[in-house]
Amino acid sequence: MRIDIVTIFPEFFSVLDVSLLGKARVDGLLDVHVHDLRHWTTDRHRTVDDTPYGGGAGMVMKPEPWAQALSSILREDGSSTLVVPTPAGTPFRQPIARSLAAEHDHLVFACGRYEGIDARVFAWAASRCSVVELSLGDYVLNGGEVAAMAMIEAVGRLVPGVVGNPESLVEESHEDGLLEYPSYTKPAVWRDLEVPDVLLSGHHARVAAWRHEQQVERTRRVRPDLLPDA
Numbered sequence: 001m002r003i004d005i006v007t008i009f010p011e012f013f014s015v016l017d018v019s020l021l022g023k024a025r026v027d028g029l030l031d032v033h034v035h036d037l038r039h040w041t042t043d044r045h046r047t048v049d050d051t052p053y054g055g056g057a058g059m060v061m062k063p064e065p066w067a068q069a070l071s072s073i074l075r076e077d078g079s080s081t082l083v084v085p086t087p088a089g090t091p092f093r094q095p096i097a098r099s100l101a102a103e104h105d106h107l108v109f110a111c112g113r114y115e116g117i118d119a120r121v122f123a124w125a126a127s128r129c130s131v132v133e134l135s136l137g138d139y140v141l142n143g144g145e146v147a148a149m150a151m152i153e154a155v156g157r158l159v160p161g162v163v164g165n166p167e168s169l170v171e172e173s174h175e176d177g178l179l180e181y182p183s184y185t186k187p188a189v190w191r192d193l194e195v196p197d198v199l200l201s202g203h204h205a206r207v208a209a210w211r212h213e214q215q216v217e218r219t220r221r222v223r224p225d226l227l228p229d230a
């Protein structure tokens with residue numbers, strides 16, 4: 001999978017050189033390229049935004065630098081997917097992460113500022129690629145970079161080979177619609193707190209049943225909205 005990121009803060013994404021995604025890049029599983037939007041400006045001050053038509057606070061990102069950037073990044077065959085982090089987008093959840101990992105092999109993240117990118121950019125881009133506007137959650141960030149980073153990690157780790165043991169992707173929160181069960185490791189007694197006996201029993205069926213019960217109970221307590229009869 002190739003991932004391109006367009007941002008006015010390219011240094012923000014240097015963290016992608018380390019950890020799991022860093023190794024995936026070295027292994028050639030993820031091909032990540034970060035671009036500074038100002039590369040596509042033409043004035044002396046490298047201007048990327050201006051005041052909003054219709055008035056209002058803040059600034060809006062100018063369309064031309066974005067069109068120049070995207071023209072040089074989007075694939076000519078229309079197979080790219082432009083991902084636009086925005087509080088006004090579709091909630092980004094695990095099914096979307098799975099879909100982006102499985103069905104899209106070129107993701108282009110447009111990191112704008114909260115006041116937004118000139119809306120005509122997405123109308124223009126829609127004839128050149130798929131455009132998906134995604135929200136990380138119902139809260140407001142100053143820019144799309146933090147949201148893009150979270151989405152890149154959620155999608156990147158689902159690309160086959162990125163996570164060493166694919167089994168570990170199965171028993172995770174939200175993979176089966178339920179929150180994950182509590183996990184324990186040695187010692188069996190820690191500061192007078194004991195690991196549940198069933199986990200020491202070696203009885204795999206009982207462990208599996210207990211873990212599912214824990215998932216349902218935790219989901220009912222913390223996220224009743226996820227349960228089918230919600």
Ligand SMILES: Nc1cc(-c2cccs2)n[nH]1
Pocket residue numbers: 085086087111112113114115134135136137138139140141142143144145147
């Ligand atoms: N979920 C979410 C996305 C955002 C922003 C994206 C771009 C600028 S602010 N805030 N909250």
